[in-house]
Amino acid sequence: MTAGTDEKPYHVNLPWVEKYRPQTLDELISHDEIISTIKTFINVGKLPHLLFYGPPGTGKTSTILACAKQLYSPKEFSSMVLELNASDDRGIGIVRGQILNFASTRTIFKSKFKLIILDEADAMTGDAQNALRRVIEKYTENVRFCIICNYLGKIIPALQSRCTRFRFGPLKTKQILPRLDYVIEQENLIVNDEGKQALIRLGEGDMRKVLNILQSTALAYTISVDPTTTDGNDSTVLTPEHFYLCTGAPLPADIESVAKWMLTLDITSAFNRIYQLKTSKGIALADILTEVHKYLERIDFPPTVRIHLLREFAEIEYRLAIGTSEKLQLASLVSVFYTARNLVKDNMDE
Numbered sequence: 001m002t003a004g005t006d007e008k009p010y011h012v013n014l015p016w017v018e019k020y021r022p023q024t025l026d027e028l029i030s031h032d033e034i035i036s037t038i039k040t041f042i043n044v045g046k047l048p049h050l051l052f053y054g055p056p057g058t059g060k061t062s063t064i065l066a067c068a069k070q071l072y073s074p075k076e077f078s079s080m081v082l083e084l085n086a087s088d089d090r091g092i093g094i095v096r097g098q099i100l101n102f103a104s105t106r107t108i109f110k111s112k113f114k115l116i117i118l119d120e121a122d123a124m125t126g127d128a129q130n131a132l133r134r135v136i137e138k139y140t141e142n143v144r145f146c147i148i149c150n151y152l153g154k155i156i157p158a159l160q161s162r163c164t165r166f167r168f169g170p171l172k173t174k175q176i177l178p179r180l181d182y183v184i185e186q187e188n189l190i191v192n193d194e195g196k197q198a199l200i201r202l203g204e205g206d207m208r209k210v211l212n213i214l215q216s217t218a219l220a221y222t223i224s225v226d227p228t229t230t231d232g233n234d235s236t237v238l239t240p241e242h243f244y245l246c247t248g249a250p251l252p253a254d255i256e257s258v259a260k261w262m263l264t265l266d267i268t269s270a271f272n273r274i275y276q277l278k279t280s281k282g283i284a285l286a287d288i289l290t291e292v293h294k295y296l297e298r299i300d301f302p303p304t305v306r307i308h309l310l311r312e313f314a315e316i317e318y319r320l321a322i323g324t325s326e327k328l329q330l331a332s333l334v335s336v337f338y339t340a341r342n343l344v345k346d347n348m349d350e
Contacts, residue, residue, distance in 0.1 A: 016211045020183050025066045028059055029207070030175040034166045038067060047071075047113075049136060050146040051160060054168030057206030063168075064117055064146045071115065080112065085119035095131040103139040114143040121147045122154035129156045136162050170205025173197075180210060189218055191238040198240035202247055217246040250283045255291040262292075262337035271334045275327070285326045289317055289333065302347045305340050312336040 022028045025035055041047045047067075052060040072080045082102045084090060099116060118124070124132075136145055136159075147163060149155055177196065184191050191199070191214075203210035221242055244251050254277060261270040278285065293313055301309070316329050316336070 016183060016187070016215045017208050020179070020186070020211065022059075022062050022066055023069060025063070025070060028063060028066060029179045030059060030171050031063075031166075031168055034168070035063070037166075038063070042067065042070060047144050049140075049144055049163040051152075051155070051163035051165045052146065052148045052168060053150065053152040053155075053165065055170055055206065056150060057203075057208035057210075058168040058171055059207065060148045060168050061117075061119055064115075064148065067146075068115055068117070071112070076112075081115045081117065083117040083119065090118070090121075090124045090128055092125065092127045092131050095128045095135065099132070100135055103135055103143040106142060113141075115146065116143055117146045117148065119148045120150070122149035122151045126156065129159055133158050133162065171207055172205070173200050176200055176203065176205075176207060176210060179207065180214070183211060183214065187218065189214075189238060194240050195238045195243060198243050202243055202249060213243060213247055217242050220246050248282070248284075248287075250281070250287055250291055252291075254281065254283070255288070255295050258288060259292055259295050262334055263341065267334050267338050270337075271331055274334070275330060278326075278330070285330055285333070286317065286320050289313060289320070301340075302344065304347065305343045308343060309336065309340055 025039060028035055038047075038050075050064070052064065054060060068077065068081050082099070084094070084099075088094065102114065102116065121129075132145075133156075145163070147155065147159065152160070152165075152167075177200070180196060180199070199210055199213060202213055217238060221238070241251065258274055258277065261273050265273070274288075277283070278288065293310075296306075296309065312332075313336075316332055319332075320326070320329055
């Protein structure tokens with residue numbers, strides 16, 4: 001970039017999940033016990049092979065990259081760290097070739113070991129994982145492995161036993177909120193408290209998802225506010241409706257209406273109203289099913305009724321997944337609630 005131009009720095013155009021990725025262990029927002037344990041490993045110079053597992057967006061990759069940046073200087077980083085992710089071929093050929101060559105090569109920094117990061121390792125083939133066992137054992141003096149996955153069951157037991165395992169659970173609201181406030185402040189956005197809660201609810205404990213939704217919504221509604229001005233108006237405030245409309249998720253008020261219609265109206269009226277709402281707002285039945293299920297958790301049904309609803313919900317979801325008519329399955333959903341209402345009456349009569 002030449003001097004005197006009005007071009008913005010490159011980092012301004014980065015996705016926010018990369019722009020605001022924590023660079024040090026102290027910047028990480030959650031899993032304090034895991035972070036303190038890893039800090040101790042690093043401070044005493046006895047880092048074991050690591051296995052991080054848990055849902056997406058919970059800080060697994062950010063944690064090991066922050067560790068690597070603490071272990072190595074910027075000059076050392078490229079020669080000491082090998083990172084392979086889902087975009088790379090990780091069959092047995094990669095294990096015998098690239099990984100083996102990197103692990104077997106001695107480092108010029110005698111007191112330091114290399115680090116191999118295998119991101120989304122649950123996509124590795126069984127043969128590749130079996131080949132990796134021997135590499136881990138043979139070159140422990142020279143290299144440490146960090147295996148990252150979403151599903152622990154897809155990693156063979158032999159690899160699990162060679163690593164220290166850490167589970168990264170979904171992030172809680174109190175962990176997400178400070179970082180979310182920081183990003184909102186840095187991007188000069190205005191988000192009301194209800195909007196923040198809606199964003200966290202839509203993120204479902206996934207920080208990456210929260211930031212992606214925030215960025216998409218800000219771009220869609222051009223809500224960026226100039227911090228040098230103070231004449232903001234209501235049109236500059238991000239509300240829950242903005243986030244729900246941007247993601248295509250049904251509004252809580254709509255879900256509440258759907259549930260009440262199915263619990264109080266006759267079958268024909270309930271079907272017609274829900275179908276009209278679904279068509280006018282472009283809501284998928286699968287999303288309605290998911291959100292109604294969450295809504296019903298707050299209602300105190302008798303056990304037999306709750307079992308009936310859950311069983312039928314599962315059956316409808318399965319039928320939707322294999323491609324049956326949404327209109328037909330909507331009728332099925334309404335009938336499930338009509339049956340549930342009769343079951344409630346029977347329980348009350350008893």
